[in-house]
Amino acid sequence: MAKLQGKGNCQTCPIRYRSIFSGIPEADLPDVLQDFRTSVITLTHNENIYIEGDAAAHAYTLRKGLVKLTKSLADGRTQIVRIIGHGELFGFDGLAGEDYNQTALALTDIEICKLPMKDLERIRATSPEVDKAMMQGWIQGLRAAENMLLDLGAKKAPERLASFLLKWCKDNQPGQWIDLPLSRSEIAELLGLTVETVSRFLSDWKRKGLIQDTRSTIQLTDPEGLKQAVCTSARGL
Amino acid sequence: MAKLQGKGNCQTCPIRYRSIFSGIPEADLPDVLQDFRTSVITLTHNENIYIEGDAAAHAYTLRKGLVKLTKSLADGRTQIVRIIGHGELFGFDGLAGEDYNQTALALTDIEICKLPMKDLERIRATSPEVDKAMMQGWIQGLRAAENMLLDLGAKKAPERLASFLLKWCKDNQPGQWIDLPLSRSEIAELLGLTVETVSRFLSDWKRKGLIQDTRSTIQLTDPEGLKQAVCTSARGL
DNA sequence: CGCGACTTTGAGCATATTCAATAAATGTGG
DNA sequence: CCACATTTATTGAATATGCTCAAAGTCGCG
Numbered sequence: 226m227a228k229l230q231g232k233g234n235c236q237t238c239p240i241r242y243r244s245i246f247s248g249i250p251e252a253d254l255p256d257v258l259q260d261f262r263t264s265v266i267t268l269t270h271n272e273n274i275y276i277e278g279d280a281a282a283h284a285y286t287l288r289k290g291l292v293k294l295t296k297s298l299a300d301g302r303t304q305i306v307r308i309i310g311h312g313e314l315f316g317f318d319g320l321a322g323e324d325y326n327q328t329a330l331a332l333t334d335i336e337i338c339k340l341p342m343k344d345l346e347r348i349r350a351t352s353p354e355v356d357k358a359m360m361q362g363w364i365q366g367l368r369a370a371e372n373m374l375l376d377l378g379a380k381k382a383p384e385r386l387a388s389f390l391l392k393w394c395k396d397n398q399p400g401q402w403i404d405l406p407l408s409r410s411e412i413a414e415l416l417g418l419t420v421e422t423v424s425r426f427l428s429d430w431k432r433k434g435l436i437q438d439t440r441s442t443i444q445l446t447d448p449e450g451l452k453q454a455v456c457t458s459a460r461g462l
Numbered sequence: 463m464a465k466l467q468g469k470g471n472c473q474t475c476p477i478r479y480r481s482i483f484s485g486i487p488e489a490d491l492p493d494v495l496q497d498f499r500t501s502v503i504t505l506t507h508n509e510n511i512y513i514e515g516d517a518a519a520h521a522y523t524l525r526k527g528l529v530k531l532t533k534s535l536a537d538g539r540t541q542i543v544r545i546i547g548h549g550e551l552f553g554f555d556g557l558a559g560e561d562y563n564q565t566a567l568a569l570t571d572i573e574i575c576k577l578p579m580k581d582l583e584r585i586r587a588t589s590p591e592v593d594k595a596m597m598q599g600w601i602q603g604l605r606a607a608e609n610m611l612l613d614l615g616a617k618k619a620p621e622r623l624a625s626f627l628l629k630w631c632k633d634n635q636p637g638q639w640i641d642l643p644l645s646r647s648e649i650a651e652l653l654g655l656t657v658e659t660v661s662r663f664l665s666d667w668k669r670k671g672l673i674q675d676t677r678s679t680i681q682l683t684d685p686e687g688l689k690q691a692v693c694t695s696a697r698g699l
Numbered sequence: 700c701g702c703g704a705c706t707t708t709g710a711g712c713a714t715a716t717t718c719a720a721t722a723a724a725t726g727t728g729g
Numbered sequence: 730c731c732a733c734a735t736t737t738a739t740t741g742a743a744t745a746t747g748c749t750c751a752a753a754g755t756c757g758c759g
Contacts, residue, residue, distance in 0.1 A: 294608075296608060296609070296611070296612040298612070298616055298617070302616040302617075303616065304611055304612045304615040304616045306608040306611045306612065307608070317601065318601060318605065320597060320598075320601060321597070321598045321601035321602060321605075322598075323601070323602075323605065326605045326608055326609070327608060350590065353587065356593070359597075360557060360558070360596075360597070360600070361557075361558045361559075363597070363600040363601065363604060364554065364555060364557060364558035364560070364600065365558060365560075366604055367600060367603055367604055367607060368555065368558075368560065368563045370604060370607035370608065370611065371531075371533060371543040371544070371563055371564060371607065372533070372563070373611055374533075374541055374543045374607065374610055374611060374614060375533040375535070375541045375543065377611060377614035377615050377654060378541040378614050378651075378652075378653070378654030379535055379539040379540070379541045379654065380535070380539075381746075381747090382746075382747065408704095408705070408706090409705075409706060409707090410705080410706095414615075415615075416615070417614060417615030417616065418747075418748095419747075419748060419749085420705090420706080420707095421706095421707085421708085421747085421748075421749085422746095422747055422748075424706060424707055424708080425707080425708080425747095427707095428706095428707065428708080440705090440706095440755095440756070440757085618714075618715090619714075619715065645737070645738090646737075646738060646739090647737080647738095655715075655716095656715075656716060656717080657737090657738075657739095658715085658716075658717085658738095658739080658740085659714090659715055659716075661738060661739055661740085662715095662739080662740080664738095664739095665738095665739065665740080677723095677724070677725090677737090677738090
């Protein structure tokens with residue numbers, strides 16, 4: 226269940242250095258963040274943070290775990306439009322006077338910091354550091370969305386899946402086990418494919434020794450081989 | 463050919479009211495925009511504004527016409543990631559310290575205002591109105607990209623095409639002729655389809671009397687019928 | 700141990716692509 | 730202004746990619 230952990234304390238927040246508040250000089254923190262009515266909330270896997278169409282009165286920063294942002298069609302087809310990681314700000318549609326454009330769900334057990342829109346607006350106006358960090362977050366978000374549009378619009382199934390794996394594991398050594406807390410059907414939802422298609426290619430690559438996996442971790446045994454395999458199978462690129 | 467029209471004059475700019483400068487009180491204009499070294503440039507259809515990967519030293523505002531932002535794969539497959547309309551700001555990756563993430567091409571003959579990144583940064587810092595307008599632009603851009611991700615990831619060909627047409631014509635009366643300066647292959651590039659698929663559905667709907675079109679204009683004779691046709695053909699939604 | 704959820708695998712099918720040929724529209728030069 | 734060349738759009742037939750439906754297998758948890 227959603228559980229209020231108490232009022233946030235930004236001075237001691239463990240992820241402050243990865244958040245929109247990372248640029249604020251230590252000495253200015255009390256000043257800038259005074260009267261900031263944050264609350265820290267824990268949620269368990271699959272719990273809901275907000276729903277597409279709701280009035281956006283709060284934005285959120287992710288302190289622990291992963292969040293997925295999804296959009297759905299009337300008949301239930303669902304698309305994951307973004308995955309939120311450590312320190313990222315999400316749910317800020319209210320800053321443009323709009324309702325939430327997506328639904329936010331906990332992909333793992335999570336800890337989030339809930340930020341009232343009014344306070345966030347005020348802090349953005351008073352702190353150039355926060356303002357800049359938020360701007361960069363939006364621009365990076367836009368770039369990521371554009372990259373995803375290229376994947377969904379122009380790439381075939383195996384290419385999309387390989388891109389996803391390579392991106393997911395990009396900061397790790399080949400041959401290292403990496404958490405992948407997405408189910409097969411969530412990977413499918415992210416890539417615009419079906420569970421079966423995702424499973425087939427993963428199995429295939431496992432047989433060929435390009436990857437290894439357990440239920441919720443993965444290892445790219447041979448990232449180069451993976452790129453290769455995808456390129457040749459797609460007779461181009 | 464690209465042609466420099468001269469230094470921009472913001473006070474008399476015909477699209478100022480639709481740009482990021484729309485919020486500035488008339489009286490403050492000279493102050494806020496002093497030393498702003500803009501230049502107005504005209505380009506003809508298919509001319510290039512900037513290329514993916516270039517250093518992003520300028521952002522642009524579109525004064526006349528339409529621009530497409532595209533991304534490409536190594537083998538030439540191309541995806542249109544966004545279409546820029548009247549008054550919109552684009553090419554601002556530099557604000558996040560990044561290179562251009564897309565290629566910008568004139569979809570029609572256009573007139574753009576070229577804004578040096580340094581000046582833009584300064585103005586954003588000094589004018590809350592400009593700052594707010596830019597923020598709203600980014601959030602709206604993100605929302606549009608998310609909506610597009612849903613289309614590309616979850617919808618079938620006819621649904622994507624119908625969504626596109628309905629969105630394109632949404633501010634117009636049914637039965638009104640509307641400019642559509644995209645070729646069939648550009649529509650395909652935007653929707654992640656092939657020219658042939660686009661052409662087939664358009665022809666089909668034309669035969670059924672749902673739409674009419676000439677080379678570069680379109681008319682939704684029966685928008686409701688179009689929605690209907692798509693829903694039933696997709697046995698859901 | 701047994702239930703339920705998730706995953707894998709298979710077979711047939713449908714959608715959209717590819718390849719190919721024709722038709723229509725646009726632009727160019729005489 | 731017309732004839733020709735070039736690009737763009739339409740249509741058809743065959744193919745392939747990824748989906749649907751179905752069944753069996755695996756894992757985790759009570």
